[in-house]
Amino acid sequence: MPQTSRRLAICSLLGTALLAGCSSAPPRKPDNLCAIFEEKSDWYAAALDMNKRWGTPVHVPMAIMYQESGFRHDARPPMRWFLGLIPYGRASSAYGYSQAKTGTWSDYERETGNSWSSRDDFSDAMDFVGWYTHKTQSLNGVSKWDARNQYLAYHEGWGGYRNQSYNAKGWLLGVASKVDQRSRRYASQYNQCKDELSTGGWFW
Template sequence: MKIKTRPPVILPLVLSLSVVLGGCATAPPRQPDNLCEIFYEKPDWYDAAADARERWGTPIHVPMAMMYQESSFKEDALPPRDYLLGFIPWGRVSSAYGYSQAKTLTWEDYMRETDNEGADRDEFEDAIDFMAWFVKKTYEINGVSKWDAYAQYLNYHEGWGGYRRKTYLRKPWLVKVSRIVKQRSLTYAAQLNRCEEDLQHGWLWRLFFG
């Protein structure tokens, strides 16, 4: 007599769990308007942002506010589609991609200058380091304070040459968005000031003493 056996369920369960955990790990933060909550939810993001601050001398709240504006913290964010004759899909309006919406050529400059050839635009650690590097370069090239989120974002959007030529003056919508980025950076700075000591303790300390 044949004994019926149940098919093993361990592998499907493991695969399902991997998919769920993988999705959670890369999903945008649930409360993107609160920098403390972002970092409580994703402590590895805080570690990466703090490392970038130490490396480039860039305050955390500035690139984080810029990233919120650029991608809403979506790892695979893409720019709008371009259309031929107004209705035929024809690629994207630019090569921007990922958390930072970095364009391909600028990203390649970053990898070359930092000797970080394995950097990926859809990895938060690499994206925040790229943005902190860009903020530092903007300070060196155009003399813009690393704490000035308004002018930093104008440089980020228009490029260093475009900023010097003041191309943004022909784009009132961009000036408005840059002011929003500035305000968000100030909000983020105030929030981080209240919770950073806690964040620095790490998740194990918060588990027992938080």
């Protein structure tokens, strides 16, 4: 291969790697939904697809995923240690943006036909949360706009939510309130920028 062609090939590979790293990195301003979508236009496209498919407003899954993973694509529960020295596994199989457990993700793949999905892919994770909130409304009657109760069902499972297991977990009720507050803040921000996003402003 000529030296010039070799250099071009290396630059191309490096550029692809850098773009991949940027796309999976957490957003620089996670407290502002407009800034998130400005920085990551592919996330906005995924959010719109989720909303069209499942009817869940975009700010609710975004608030849930912030709480679950801080928008880290490879987030996992911390490792558990015996006597502080010997690792013996993690608290659960939760992984990725949505912190979906392996079994629940398998249910999602089977029911939606999205068998090539990945928990560390933002678009798939967004669709998963949309699917989950849709089922929460169907099974438990929780509005898709109700971020607090959607999060409680997300954390406890549909059966746990039905049995109100969250009432014995004061810390969880506090976290659910934080998710609700973030969702409301995201909704207010999105209302101010969605027209500009949709008409091709900013990064588009």
